[in-house]
Amino acid sequence: MLTSKLEVLVDFGENPDQQILEKTLNELKSQDGVVEAVFKNGALMVETSLPSTNILNLVSNTSGKRAVLQGFGETQSAVCMISNQICCPSKVMGVIRFQQTAEGPMVADGSIDGLASGLHGLHVHDVGDLSQGCESIGDHYNPRGSPHGGPEDPEDHRHAGDLGNIVADETGRATFRIVDNVLKVWDIIGRSVAVTEQRDDLGQGSSPTSKIDGDSGKPIACGIIARSAGIFQNPKRICACDGVVVWDERDRPLAGKGRRVEKSCCKKEESGERRGRGAPLGPRAPARPGAVRRARLASAPPRRRAAPARWV
């Protein structure tokens, strides 16, 4: 059983209630797929082959306290925040963590919200260029020049970046833990990951694009893979661009109505939407300074000259 070590921060306060702590540890140890669970340096250290999201839910439900993942993996780790890179908040958002195991395989552990229920392709792409959103991340990462395939195929019958499909449930959430024998964490840092609108046929279909991208359609959300902290290496909160603090993060969906967005990097797009009087943002278009003001002048009587528009 290939396991990962998780550092789980639990909102116990100054002094953890020993009864609750014991109950939580015992519940963790009773799970198939949990090898070890101890309380160390103010956090739960869990060694497991289960998806981290399942462990967080179990800890929260047993202790009645909020729990967040503070560290993942002991050695080489990486993380990728997934979104559509155009709208903020993005409809599809998620986090994927990567861990290089000492045994050789790489683990991709993640949770993505806002998907249509069913199968969606997941791929590592060649470059971490988001200048055109998910359209500029290149093809599937393919250092051997192989045709598209599935994660179980040998190296010369798959792109290295072919991670197969993830499954979204009826709420639109996909929770997964993929063990891959081809990719290494040090090879993918700086590249990107994308989730596609359709299922990946793993190169087995009759469509002309089957051997290229598994006929999986366009990437609908993506992100750059960055080096990250392992267990006991990260004293900071997760930055999710909206100022949500570490404990609040656990209570909010990654996307959708429950996600608070204010005073952040999202503000540009919010104010742009207001000035556009509700016009859909759509794909990014080159800025046309003064375009909105000209449109107003064309439809309204002359009025006092307003101060120049500027981003706030």
Ligand SMILES: [Zn+2]
């Ligand atoms: Zn591929």
